[in-house]
Amino acid sequence: MKRRFHKYFPWLFVLGDLLVLALGLSVTALLFSYFINYPEINLALYGYFLLFWLLISVGRKDYKIGRTTEVGFTLKQLPESLIWLLGLLSIFWVPTQEHPLGIFFLIGVAVISVMFLGLFRVGVHLALKQYRIQGKNYRNAIILGKSGVSNKLSQVFKQRRDFGINFLGFYDDLDNRSINVRGGLPQFFEEAKDLDLDLIYISESLDAKFIKKVMDYADDKYIKVKVIPNGNLQLEKNLSFSKYGEFFVINVNDIPLDNMMNRVFKRVFDVIFSLFVVIFILSWMIPLVGILIKWESKGPIFFIQERNGVNNEVFRCLKFRSMTPNDYADTKQATKNDPRVTKIGAFLRSTSLDEMPQFLNVLIGDMSIVGPRPHTIPMNQTFQLQVEKYNSRHKIKPGITGLAQVKGYRGEIENLRQIRSRVRLDSFYIQNWTIWMDINICIRTIIELVYNRESAY
Structure with a gap:
């Protein structure tokens, strides 16, 4: 709900x-x-x-x-x-x-x-x-660090039920036996995965390294962090404020697409763009490409693969099938001169036409025109252990194209340096999104497809 x-x-x-x-x-x-x-x-x-x-x-x-x-x-x-x-x-x-x-x-x-x-x-x-x-449309929240201010804030949550904040308690090292205190600060990381958290309120007076550790954890789990200030806050991210009664808290990991109207604008752009492509291009491309795929090799027209989308939710990603059916499609990336790739598949991949059915994913709401590219589930499971803040790319819907792609990061991921660069560019896009950035990336994608096909195979 x-x-x-x-x-x-x-x-x-x-x-x-x-x-x-x-x-x-x-x-x-x-x-x-x-x-x-x-x-x-x-x-x-x-x-x-x-x-x-x-x-x-x-x-x-x-x-x-x-x-x-x-x-x-x-x-x-x-x-x-x-x-x-x-x-x-x-x-x-x-x-x-x-x-x-x-x-x-x-x-x-x-x-x-x-x-x-x-x-x-x-x-x-x-x-x-x-x-x-009535207890609906609520958000689960905890407070890290108990103080006079944070204690008063917890009382506001209880008194103002119309805020829809389901306060689950404190974590605090100095006072871990009082009512509403669930345990010490280290215990938070042990229990957090079972709390279905939406919001973490953290006292600014806590150790800066601990605050950073909490923010990294929250980014990885798509949880919003709000800092209860004492006047000395120094953070690198853009800050915004929320007011709960007479208390102000600082939102430290909000992104532009948290804003309702920004999401509306992006979705309207996605629907108009994808409808145009579906009606005027895919309506004839799917039958034509389907005949060529079937003519060259047995198997389905579409390659349908489960991938992680927004908030790591799994969706079925569509592509034109470009390989002969094999048992390694989910675990092994395509490489240069890959014997699994068919002749028509090689053409589709070099021109990125194999991605065209993903406009259907955009139309039904699983993807966006622009966003971080969705990787396979096994790749995500590997990279999230190797690359810091890798999961933060799933804060928004995955895209058919993205900032990383127009910066030259297309095709096979050969080493950790490449995936780290992709994550860095994806994070910049997520933190600085505007509708004009989407339009600019779409234009640059077309230019990239025409003049640079070396990485697509």
């Missing part, structure tokens, strides 16, 4: 917001038509309204409803966003209208919409709070 809610709520919230705005526009149009015989509005106005509103709301972070976001934030943002909307429509829509009351119609829409949207957004806040009070 925790993951499913997190996945679908952002889309439902944005869709609901747009539907309520459209309702406000329709009600205003009916009232103006009834009382002053205002002309019927066309669909273009709906398009202007919804597009501008979406851009404004995203830009002003109106859709940010975190666990600690108070309803006052939404109510404050709403009228300001509507003023921005009125300004844009006054520039782009009012001058095109022949009716002299066009500006008053917009004001009417704003007045009615502020009521409708206000009720909707407050309702969403209250519904979320009640949902969490």
Whole structure:
């Protein structure tokens, strides 16, 4: 339930917001038509309204409803966003209208919409709070290091059940016998795997090496870390803050794609791009390539292999089959002049056309257009023991292409230096993602495919 809610709520919230705005526009149009015989509005106005509103709301972070976001934030943002909307429509829509009351119609829409949207957004806040009070959509959390501040924070978790924080207790070396203290700090690493943790709160007063060890563990297990500050925090990562009642904590391993609207933008880009490829390319490529594969060797058209995706969840990755069926496909990488590779397979691999069916993986949500390349499960099991922070590449969906690939890291992984370089580039991408970076990588991928095929075999 925790993951499913997190996945679908952002889309439902944005869709609901747009539907309520459209309702406000329709009600205003009916009232103006009834009382002053205002002309019927066309669909273009709906398009202007919804597009501008979406851009404004995203830009002003109106859709940010975190666990600690108070309803006052939404109510404050709403009228300001509507003023921005009125300004844009006054520039782009009012001058095109022949009716002299066009500006008053917009004001009417704003007045009615502020009521409708206000009720909707407050309702969403209250519904979320009640949902969490009932013990749903919760996050499991522990606190490392017991102090006056961390003890008060634990009381906030208990009193504000609407935050949805299921506090499991403390780990502390100096006070490991009190109520809610599960044990000493070393015991945390022994028990953590059984706690299904989502959040780790750690006192800044603890030893810096211990804090780093916790952060490395959390990155490996996809757990969010929040530091309870004492004013002397010195960390290399970008920091953001969360407020729990009167207490501030510092988020130390957030990434851009933790933001709801960033995920929406990336998913919209993925769906539009993959739909275009599926309709206009794969619709004829799959039958054509399928005939050639079947003509050269017996076996299926597709090679389907289980790989690790986001949060290490297993998915079935699609490729055109480029080898004769063999028992080593999951454990042995393709090498130069590999005898398992068929003639048509060699062409597909050199041009990376064997990866094209993965646009279907993107469409159904297992992959993204851009992201860290998914490796086989045996490779992941090996590399995570040999490469520091290897598992952090699974914080986001795997991609058909990625920053490492456009930097020349394609094809066979010959040594640890290469995989370390890939992980470093994947980590940079994850920490610094923007939609423009995705577009840039897509363009550079096409250039790379045309001018550099040496590593693909």
